[in-house]
Amino acid sequence: MLVDCRNWKGYEMSLTIRKVVVLGLIGSILLLGNILLVASWLAERGVVDWAQGIRAEYLTGTAVTIIAVLLILLVSPRARSAGVLRRCPVCDHGLVGRGRYCGECGSRV
Numbered sequence: 844m845l846v847d848c849r850n851w852k853g854y855e856m857s858l859t860i861r862k863v864v865v866l867g868l869i870g871s872i873l874l875l876g877n878i879l880l881v882a883s884w885l886a887e888r889g890v891v892d893w894a895q896g897i898r899a900e901y902l903t904g905t906a907v908t909i910i911a912v913l914l915i916l917l918v919s920p921r922a923r924s925a926g927v928l929r930r931c932p933v934c935d936h937g938l939v940g941r942g943r944y945c946g947e948c949g950s951r952v
């Protein structure tokens with residue numbers, strides 16, 4: 844009885860999975876068709892060049908941001924441990940030494 848129940852559940856599961864796979868396939872085919880339609884429509888209107896330019900600029904900006912963040916992450920701990928090249932979070936005044944307070948505005952750093 845227990846085995847029958849489990850088998851029935853497994854059968855139902857595989858049916859659901861099959862339904863999901865078929866629906867996913869249909870959905871992706873429809874989506875692909877739409878993308879091709881939109882792409883050809885854009886190519887007809889000469890928007891693709893413009894879009895590619897935007898994308899290239901966006902990618903360059905993203906790459907620059909990632910490099911900047913990596914540099915900050917690489918440099919920041921060293922600067923902190925050395926106790927130099929810190930900046931006040933309030934007035935952005937450069938701090939030399941290991942003082943806990945900013946010499947310019949007196950804020951705790």
Ligand SMILES: [Zn+2]
Binds near residue numbers: 931933935936
């Ligand atoms: Zn300050």
